Amino acid sequence: MASITEHEPHGEHQTKKATASGWIGSVLEYYDFFIYATAASLIFPQIFFPAADPKVAIVASLATYGVGYVARPIGAFFLGHWGDTHGRKQVLLLCMFLMGISTVAVGLLPTYEQVGLLAPALLVVLRLIQGFAVAGEISGASSMILEHAPFGRRGYYASFTLQGVQAGQVLAAAVFLPLAHYLPTEDFNSWGWRIPFLLSFIVIVAGYYIRREVKETPAFAEESEHGEVPKAPVIQAITNSWRDMLRVVCMALMNVIPVVTTVFGAAYAVQAGYGIRFDKDVYLWIPVLGNCLAVIVIPFVGKLSDRVGRRPPIIFGALASGLLSFGYLYAISIHNVPLAIAMSLLMWGVVYQGYNAVYPSFYPELFPTRTRVSAMAISQNLGTLVTAMLPMVFAAVAPPGSTNIPMVVGSITLAVTVVAALAAWSARETYRVHLNDLGQPDAVPMDKDEYDQLSAQSLAAARQAA
Numbered sequence: 001m002a003s004i005t006e007h008e009p010h011g012e013h014q015t016k017k018a019t020a021s022g023w024i025g026s027v028l029e030y031y032d033f034f035i036y037a038t039a040a041s042l043i044f045p046q047i048f049f050p051a052a053d054p055k056v057a058i059v060a061s062l063a064t065y066g067v068g069y070v071a072r073p074i075g076a077f078f079l080g081h082w083g084d085t086h087g088r089k090q091v092l093l094l095c096m097f098l099m100g101i102s103t104v105a106v107g108l109l110p111t112y113e114q115v116g117l118l119a120p121a122l123l124v125v126l127r128l129i130q131g132f133a134v135a136g137e138i139s140g141a142s143s144m145i146l147e148h149a150p151f152g153r154r155g156y157y158a159s160f161t162l163q164g165v166q167a168g169q170v171l172a173a174a175v176f177l178p179l180a181h182y183l184p185t186e187d188f189n190s191w192g193w194r195i196p197f198l199l200s201f202i203v204i205v206a207g208y209y210i211r212r213e214v215k216e217t218p219a220f221a222e223e224s225e226h227g228e229v230p231k232a233p234v235i236q237a238i239t240n241s242w243r244d245m246l247r248v249v250c251m252a253l254m255n256v257i258p259v260v261t262t263v264f265g266a267a268y269a270v271q272a273g274y275g276i277r278f279d280k281d282v283y284l285w286i287p288v289l290g291n292c293l294a295v296i297v298i299p300f301v302g303k304l305s306d307r308v309g310r311r312p313p314i315i316f317g318a319l320a321s322g323l324l325s326f327g328y329l330y331a332i333s334i335h336n337v338p339l340a341i342a343m344s345l346l347m348w349g350v351v352y353q354g355y356n357a358v359y360p361s362f363y364p365e366l367f368p369t370r371t372r373v374s375a376m377a378i379s380q381n382l383g384t385l386v387t388a389m390l391p392m393v394f395a396a397v398a399p400p401g402s403t404n405i406p407m408v409v410g411s412i413t414l415a416v417t418v419v420a421a422l423a424a425w426s427a428r429e430t431y432r433v434h435l436n437d438l439g440q441p442d443a444v445p446m447d448k449d450e451y452d453q454l455s456a457q458s459l460a461a462a463r464q465a466a
Contacts, residue, residue, distance in 0.1 A: 021210055072131045075133065084372065098129060099200075155306040159301065163357075265328070318424065333406050
């Protein structure tokens with residue numbers, strides 16, 4: 001039997017510090033990203049896009065949400081290059097500063113009533129910066145945790161990246177909940193909505209303090225020592241890994257589920273153009289509860305993927321959550337709050353996590369160390385760019401006043417999740433491949449018995465080191 005030191009990078013593995021850095025960084029950064037998504041559905045149509053026709057205001061506001069995703073592929077090229085040439089730690093610090101500053105600036109913007117068209121124009125610019133910044137967060141954090149994790153536990157530890165994302169969304173909605181509930185509508189519309197954005201200053205302070213404590217990963221350090229850091233990782237990634245990048249693009253279309261839950265679902269539930277089915281503060285509890293459950297479920301699914309592989313949970317999560325989207329939208333359409341909450345808990349809180357908890361390990365495992373951040377960042381953000389346009393598509397094909405909205409939007413959602421499931425099915429399994437062998441199409445996974453023995457050996461060594 002091979003030793004765990006073979007095919008694994010040497011050096012200090014700061015598994016817990018790296019995981020904590022990725023988790024907390026994701027919480028803070030995606031808090032910023034999701035407060036924008038919440039505001040785009042609940043308040044921005046009224047203060048930045050006051051059109052005579054509420055339908056136009058809804059579509060325009062949701063379009064600014066999508067604009068942030070337009071910048072993500074651009075950010076992925078730049079930040080992916082930075083992460084593969086300067087290190088995982090450096091790119092994560094850069095992402096954090098860009099996101100924090102742009103989010104605070106949104107909270108200082110004048111409204112349409114104050115400066116006219118300049119207000120939405122500035123909003124779009126800041127959203128572009130947000131999108132640029134967030135493009136490197138998941139790929140950088142996932143790669144850092146993966147490369148610090150002990151063999152046989154990569155799925156478990158990498159899943160904390162997405163647990164942080166879900167916790168960030170819980171925090172974003174939790175900040176909006178008391179403001180939307182206790183403040184008079186006039187006060188909330190004039191200054192209350194700004195508070196969550198201004199609180200993002202914490203991102204800059206807390207995030208820097210946490211991330212400066214983590215050392216560079218042993219895998220990247222070895223690449224640097226051997227002079228194997230590429231000068232053009234983006235070109236190498238596209239040249240050598242384009243097939244797996246295409247698979248990730250298709251799997252990343254699973255972002256359609258959070259789009260349906262937190263963006264289109266919010267507009268469908270609370271905007272006047274759609275007939276206001278739920279109060280704003282009532283609706284905000286739906287994604288909060290779903291994400292609270294997701295925070296609990298994610299580590300268990302990540303651990304499961306270390307036992308059964310990455311592909312089965314992703315395929316199941318994709319198909320089942322696509323089917324459940326019909327029930328979720330139907331519950332909103334009939335004004336049934338308990339049913340909407342139940343469907344959200346099942347679709348978003350449990351089933352979707354089959355994909356969500358596993359992709360932070362599966363995506364970077366498809367690529368070699370030298371191009372890992374670039375390949376994952378570019379392909380994932382291209383996929384999410386497509387789904388970011390879906391709120392506008394949904395609003396166009398199922399506008400306010402149209403009939404059978406759950407069937408129309410649910411059918412599109414299911415079709416997208418089927419594409420993601422097929423992409424996962426076509427990919428090679430990676431969980432029993434050593435870190436230094438990842439990204440090699442001809443790498444042979446070890447047999448199950450040897451994998452179990454080496455996993456136990458690696459876990460014992462990690463515990464002894466801790």
